[in-house]
Amino acid sequence: MTMPKTVLITGASSGIGRALALEYAKSGAKVAMVARRRELLDALAEEVRAAGGEPLVLVADVTQSENVHNAVTDAIAAFGGLDMVIANAGVGGTKHAKDLSWGFSEKMIDANVNGAIATLTAAIPHMVKRGSGHLVGVSSLAGIRALPNSAVYSASKAALSTFLEAIRIDLRKSGVNVTDVQPGFVTTPMTDKNKFKMPFKWPVEKAAKVITERLQKVPSVIAFPWPLVTALRIARLLPDALYERIVGGADPRGVL
16 A cells, blocks of 8 residues: 555644645645644645645644534545544553542543544545555553552543444455554653653654554554553453552563
8 A cells, every 4th residue: 555645644743644634745735733722733834845745734633523523524524535534642651549630530531532533533435435555542551450559541542443443344345454552651741741761752752653564554553662562451450460460569661
């Protein structure tokens, strides 16, 4: 599969979303950039244009489903179709279970689960109708197995991964592909807030380059870096009692 000619990216104003927009711009793609902060999107649009792409700024909050639907619809109208939609927008944060509140939890679920699903479901009818397209969700290695102090974050990313797997099964004969991107630690404004050591952390530019290269092969899952991927997949095989003893007394490792 070649690089997409038209792509929509949520959470495009910073982090992985921003880096992906610039990577696709290098291939001359038309890039619809969705985020809440217009000033950052406008600045990114200039960089996308300078890199050889054609930017489209769409200001929207992914937690507002109507806004997301309108953004996808506007991008389809402006570009004549979408080859790829990347549901990348999300929020992070750690909190011990005894300190959890519904306000904290709802905000994260709205962005990481509801926002991503709203984005992807808005694009499905268009892609199914034309018999082609690529749906991409950016989840996390944190969704592979629950992590201490990350109940809501881990759950939100596991939910997105399960959703992506299910629609991949449903759409397997439609011509529409589905990929789950599961990053580890990446240098972004979200991880810049962390005060602890983040093993195997990748620069955001490296992450974006790897993601765009691997997406051309249309895999079911893109997970990196491999040492963390291996460790978490082994952890998934451990008996619950053993896993809980191992991680239960550990210091918080933060959000992946």
